[in-house]
Amino acid sequence: MSIPSKIITREDVAMLDADDPLARCRDLFQIPDSVIYLDGNSLGALPKSVPPRMSRAIEQEWGVGLIRSWNDADWYPAPQRVGKRIAPLIGAAADEVIVADSTSINLFKVLVAALRMRPGRRRIVGERGNFPTDAYVASGVAELMDAEFVAVEPGAVLDAIDERVAIVSLTHVNYKSGRVYDMAEITRRAHAVGALVVWDLCHTAGAMPCDLNGCDADFAVGCGYKYLNGGPGAPAFVFVAQRHHAALRQPLTGWHGHARPFAFVEGYEAAPGMDRMLVGTAPQMGLISLEAALEAFDGVDMQALRRKSEAMTDLFIRLADQELAGFDFGLATPRDATVRGSQVSLTHPEGYAIMQALIARGVIGDFRAPDILRFGFAVMYLSFGDVWDAVATLKDTMARKAWMAPEFRQRKAVT
Ligand SMILES: Cc1ncc(COP(=O)(O)O)c(C=O)c1O
Incomplete structure (x- = not known):
């Protein structure tokens, strides 16, 4: 071409x-005949696989199956199952991705978890001009955890990564300019000084290849409603590298992240692996829509x-x-x-x-x-x-x- x-x-x-x-x-x-749709970076278009799947989910699984569908229609394992489908699109292993909540909430969870992994350090480095939620959430986390959030110009990010830094938190593709960071280079630099990196992949996932594990990435988050076409407000995904799973302590310790949610025991005990990134009941219709939408990537x-x-x-x-x-x-x-x-x-x-x-x-x-x-x-x-x-x-x-x-x-x- x-x-x-x-x-x-x-x-x-x-x-x-x-x-x-x-x-x-x-x-x-x-896509309507009269439309040229150049906004899939905000809300992806409707995949034809979604309406029949949603209609079955609503009329049969919800309408007839009712509460039984959590088991009988495999609703319950959907966060893991849909995460597994997203994993190859972002260069992750199947057990490193789970679908839950929104990007903003997942960002909160991973920033707190990452800060806890670097107890001697209190600095989060971000970039000026990032999507506002990234800066707002990082500031909120800094306030809560007695840390500091420092936003630098994109060109100054590499120089701002030193031994004081706990986390570098960046968006891989900038929402306004479309500029792409060198994920491997930034991650290498952060690791060289003992810092962790959180990548926001909202404008990456489904839009371009991404190799989280090839870059030795630590954490990533991203949304389901842009290039993944999951529909308005579709749930988001979160990635945590396998090597961090054992030490992973996220702050929103809800019952779906518990080791035995249906034991209804007192006291929180984190589930193994990525399951502990879950918080509460999954938005099942959004998950089903996202799962059906991802079929469009089959064979691509x-x-x-x-x-x-x-x-x-x-x-x-x-x-x-x-x-x-x-x-x-x-x-x-x-x-x-x-x-x-x-x-x-x-x-x-x-x-x-x-x-x-x-x-x-x-x-x-x-x-x-x-x-x-x-x-x-x-x-x-x-x-x-x-x-x-x-x-x-x-x-x-x-x-x-x-x-x-x-x-x-x-x-x-x-x-
Ligand atoms: C880079 C980036 N991060 C996060 C978000 C939104 O996060 P949420 O889905 O939590 O609203 C957007 C939305 O456009 C975005 O562009």
Whole structure:
């Protein structure tokens, strides 16, 4: 998949589609004909495998099976089972991943657990410009544990890792810029000074290959509703390297993390392995939806997915250069595909209104304050033709000044 270096034409783009080994995957998803969906980095599209599975779960397992389904429909072991399905997508072993709670809550659990593993150290290093929940949770943990949270510029992270640091807590692919950290290099540096690393994989899992164990990672968290397509508010996953399991003490000691939840005994006794990362009753419908959604990854070569993602984001950037010159857009994403996740972010002072005008025409991305138009490329259900059409629609929206209409300036609660 190579994009010609000359002016790009619609025919060039058609050739990229003809060459696409993942084109068949689009049919696994239900996407309205009138929509070009470039927001799979916020909420993944609906896999066709989900509605029939959910309908069975609701009507048969809940409606008829009732409470019996915790045993008879295998609801109870779903957190482990779905974790096992996610594991190969992030380079983890099957017994190192479990699905539970939200990313924010899992972050809280692993940050406290990691701090407890480094009793002599009180510093958590994070990055400026990370997704806010990561910084908010790290600050909350620091306050609770009498530690300190220090956020440094992304380029200063390596230098900030020294013997005082207990935890380095970073998001692998930045939610705004799409910039990718070198997981192996940062983990190596942290381990060299005795620190642990927590990775947020929200914009990584399902979007690009990831090799947690190959990088000797310690902890990771990530959500189920973006590139994994589990549905709105789908439960999140958490990874803890096998070598840390024995010492793992997370703070939310609920009954589902107990060694014998149904013994109803007094006193908490942590379950073995990752089971102790569970807290309370699992959101079963969300788990079932996520499990069905993950079928879309069956047989998908993550290296091929990455090649398509790099080609697609390259194409978007090249077309933006070619078609949008003079409209005051900037590029907030690295041009170098090797350090770019599966997204492209453009900047514009009128970004919010422009994105609303674009959405009104069926090209769906999102906006991140103060000025970022964010386009996510969940490449399993996107064609190169979609990219061409999206940029053409953006150009037309700008040329006609369509975004100036008052209805596009009214801020909605979710941007
Ligand atoms: C990097 C990152 N971390 C965490 C979250 C959200 O966490 P939660 O699912 O707990 O709301 C997001 C959501 O967009 C995110 O981009």
